Amino acid sequence: MSIDKVWVLAEAADGNPVSTTLELLTKARSMAGTVEAVTWGGDAAAIAGTLGDHGATTVYDVGDLGGKLPGPVVAGAVAELIRSGNRPDVMLVPTTYDGRDIAGRLSARLDLPVLTNVVDLQVEGGEVRSQHAAFGGTQIVTARFTGDGPGIFVVRAKSFAAEASGGAAPQVQSISAPDLGATGAATIVERHVEERSGPKLDEADVVVSGGRGLGDAEHYAMVEELAKLLNGAAGASRAIVDAGWVPYSHQVGQTGKTVKPTVYIACGISGATQHLVGMKGSNNIVAINKDQEAPIFSVADLGVVGDVHKVLPKLIEALKARG
Amino acid sequence: MNVVVCVKQIPDPAAPAALDAQSHTLVREGKLILDDSDAYGVEMGLQLAAEDGEVTLVSMAPNGEVSGLRTGLAMGAAKAILVSDGALKGSDALSTAKVLAKAIERAQPDLVIAATESTDGYTGTTPVQIAELLGMPSVTFAKKISVANGSVRVERQTEAGYDEVECPLPCVVTVTAGVVEPRYPSFKGIMAAKSKPVDQLTVADLGLDASSVGWAGAGQEITGVAAAEERGAGELVVDEGDAHERIVAFLEQLKLV
Numbered sequence: 001m002s003i004d005k006v007w008v009l010a011e012a013a014d015g016n017p018v019s020t021t022l023e024l025l026t027k028a029r030s031m032a033g034t035v036e037a038v039t040w041g042g043d044a045a046a047i048a049g050t051l052g053d054h055g056a057t058t059v060y061d062v063g064d065l066g067g068k069l070p071g072p073v074v075a076g077a078v079a080e081l082i083r084s085g086n087r088p089d090v091m092l093v094p095t096t097y098d099g100r101d102i103a104g105r106l107s108a109r110l111d112l113p114v115l116t117n118v119v120d121l122q123v124e125g126g127e128v129r130s131q132h133a134a135f136g137g138t139q140i141v142t143a144r145f146t147g148d149g150p151g152i153f154v155v156r157a158k159s160f161a162a163e164a165s166g167g168a169a170p171q172v173q174s175i176s177a178p179d180l181g182a183t184g185a186a187t188i189v190e191r192h193v194e195e196r197s198g199p200k201l202d203e204a205d206v207v208v209s210g211g212r213g214l215g216d217a218e219h220y221a222m223v224e225e226l227a228k229l230l231n232g233a234a235g236a237s238r239a240i241v242d243a244g245w246v247p248y249s250h251q252v253g254q255t256g257k258t259v260k261p262t263v264y265i266a267c268g269i270s271g272a273t274q275h276l277v278g279m280k281g282s283n284n285i286v287a288i289n290k291d292q293e294a295p296i297f298s299v300a301d302l303g304v305v306g307d308v309h310k311v312l313p314k315l316i317e318a319l320k321a322r323g
Numbered sequence: 324m325n326v327v328v329c330v331k332q333i334p335d336p337a338a339p340a341a342l343d344a345q346s347h348t349l350v351r352e353g354k355l356i357l358d359d360s361d362a363y364g365v366e367m368g369l370q371l372a373a374e375d376g377e378v379t380l381v382s383m384a385p386n387g388e389v390s391g392l393r394t395g396l397a398m399g400a401a402k403a404i405l406v407s408d409g410a411l412k413g414s415d416a417l418s419t420a421k422v423l424a425k426a427i428e429r430a431q432p433d434l435v436i437a438a439t440e441s442t443d444g445y446t447g448t449t450p451v452q453i454a455e456l457l458g459m460p461s462v463t464f465a466k467k468i469s470v471a472n473g474s475v476r477v478e479r480q481t482e483a484g485y486d487e488v489e490c491p492l493p494c495v496v497t498v499t500a501g502v503v504e505p506r507y508p509s510f511k512g513i514m515a516a517k518s519k520p521v522d523q524l525t526v527a528d529l530g531l532d533a534s535s536v537g538w539a540g541a542g543q544e545i546t547g548v549a550a551a552e553e554r555g556a557g558e559l560v561v562d563e564g565d566a567h568e569r570i571v572a573f574l575e576q577l578k579l580v
């Protein structure tokens with residue numbers, strides 16, 4: 001057995017491939033001779049160049065979905081392609097809302113298992129081994145598929161660094177799903193986009209996150225102001241997302257985003273394992289917490305035992321004073 | 324409207340989780356509890372079925388475990404189906420979905436609710452696999468759900484905000500934490516739960532082949548477990564009114580200011 005062909009699920013947003021797609025294409029190049037991508041949503045022409053530049057030689061395009069949720073449609077089209085005899089050894093799927101839906105649907109359609117929460121992949125003796133962050137990232141589990149492929153791996157963001165290969169523009173080939181019956185019926189009737197200023201949370205060089213220690217929703221403004229002063233993005237613990245202080249798109253952690261900025265500043269966050277798994281890969285971590293025993297300090301390069309209501313205003317003033 | 328809520332019964336997350344050194348599966352000793360993530364689903368189900376319907380809980384768990392189900396019944400669910408069978412040990416997400424799908428079919432639901440992901444295994448794929456096996460559409464990551472005229476309207480979280488999604492019944496919806504505030508079981512509820520029906524089924528009862536579930540059916544295996552690399556703690560300073568200066572110096576050294 002050997003790994004010859006890898007497919008990468010190429011999700012796009014705003015006319016660009018999402019960063020995990022490029023990370024996965026880069027990894028795929030080191031795993032197999034042939035790397036191809038599957039995309040949908042009407043952006044294929046716009047993103048093909050970038051996908052090629054990261055190693056994809058063919059892009060299979062499901063096209064515009066007419067507002068349908070992608071899960072069943074994309075999985076249906078991929079399953080058809082595989083049934084027609086074009087099968088990869090490995091399929092890499094980004095851990096995104098739609099990626100997980102597509103992987104789940106594909107798994108049940110093809111009666112194949114899925115390995116999820118993958119943070120690393122190795123090819124050993126013609127076989128893929130995957131590493132998984134388990135129990136909030138405290139343990140690393142290694143796993144493999146025992147049966148025939150394709151092996152479907154759902155990989156977490158930032159598991160690999162994206163690097164262009166300088167590959168040529170790929171060939172774009174249309175594919176389509178068979179009749180999906182009832183399964184394809186979920187339809188988007190309206191999209192709501194939250195306003196964001198400054199860099200994206202998972203791409204920012206500096207991330208300032210706030211937690212329940214801020215006391216109330218109004219004090220999140222300090223986190224936003226500090227993030228802005230540092231040209232960074234504002235993040236949050238799940239506690240304050242659940243409490244409705246900030247939208248879910250700010251959440252860092254197991255069920256939120258994975259971030260790896262140059263510096264992560266945690267303000268009033270205890271450091272639960274589910275939070276740590278999303279940020280402990282940061283290059284530098286600063287934590288402000290009034291409890292000396294808070295677990296966040298166990299990963300902090302600079303820990304400040306103090307009150308966010310005292311430290312943050314002074315920090316903001318000091319940075320403003322420098323202009 | 325009849326609602327099935329999938330509820331996973333898990334070891335208390337407050338106790339440290341461990342994998343069995345030999346079998347590499349989760350050690351499940353002692354009492355299991357209702358996964359917190361599913362308490363939201365139970366509450367949502369109860370609210371949606373309040374007027375004209377009932378909530379049936381469906382769970383797959385080893386050793387006839389019912390304590391988590393009792394919590395859901397105490398919250399107000401009418402009955403429960405529990406699939407428990409030695410042959411289920413070692414099941415992966417897909418075989419779990421096969422079992423749950425068969426059990427769910429029995430309740431003939433208009434709506435199936437599950438959590439976006441469980442607290443212990445968190446593969447997050449089981450509900451969608453269930454939907455595909457049942458031939459139903461699905462909407463994941465719901466932060467708001469309403470039902471009208473034979474379809475659900477869901478606010479589905481997205482990277483950039485949320486989408487309003489419409490989906491005909493019957494379908495599967497996965498809910499995120501915070502979708503509703505789960506009620507605490509009342510004393511009356513706890514007492515009533517003791518006499519509510521829990522239908523216990525085996526793999527054979529569901530008409531499934533034992534070789535398609537458990538160890539036999541799992542298409543994957545764990546080959547090793549290791550502690551993740553610990554990130555060492557650095558310097559800890561106690562704020563005496565000047566800690567912000569330390570942070571500024573730290574950022575300066577990184578050339579960020």
Ligand SMILES: Cc1cc2nc3c(=O)[nH]c(=O)nc-3n(C[C@H](O)[C@H](O)[C@H](O)COP(=O)(O)OP(=O)(O)OC[C@H]3O[C@@H](n4cnc5c(N)ncnc54)[C@H](O)[C@@H]3O)c2cc1C
Pocket residue numbers: 210211212213214215236237238239240251252253254255256257267268269270271272273274275278288289290291294306307308309359360440441442443
């Ligand atoms: C399945 C599952 C998935 C999860 N996913 C995530 C996830 O993706 N992201 C996530 O963040 N969490 C996640 N959680 C939740 C996680 O377990 C914690 O509950 C959460 O991270 C706690 O948020 P917090 O640190 O803001 O709040 P708390 O744990 O309440 O901590 C607040 C901290 O603030 C400190 N504090 C209080 N007042 C002050 C003050 N004046 N100044 C300074 N410090 C102060 C306290 O000492 C405390 O350490 C998940 C949980 C589960 C079960």
Ligand SMILES: Cc1cc2nc3c(=O)[nH]c(=O)nc-3n(C[C@H](O)[C@H](O)[C@H](O)COP(=O)(O)OP(=O)(O)OC[C@H]3O[C@@H](n4cnc5c(N)ncnc54)[C@H](O)[C@@H]3O)c2cc1C
Pocket residue numbers: 113114115116117132134135141329330331332349358360361364381382383384414415416417419423436437438439440441442443444445446447448449450
């Ligand atoms: C650390 C770890 C990593 C694992 N990795 C993988 C993997 O990569 N691939 C894989 O196939 N399996 C994996 N498993 C096994 C997998 O967790 C189990 O097969 C499990 O039965 C599937 O559940 P989940 O918790 O992952 O489900 P999720 O898909 O996260 O569950 C979502 C929701 O589905 C419902 N649900 C799930 N299970 C049940 C149940 N038993 N009863 C009732 N409702 C339920 C609940 O509403 C739940 O909140 C892993 C297990 C562990 C402990």
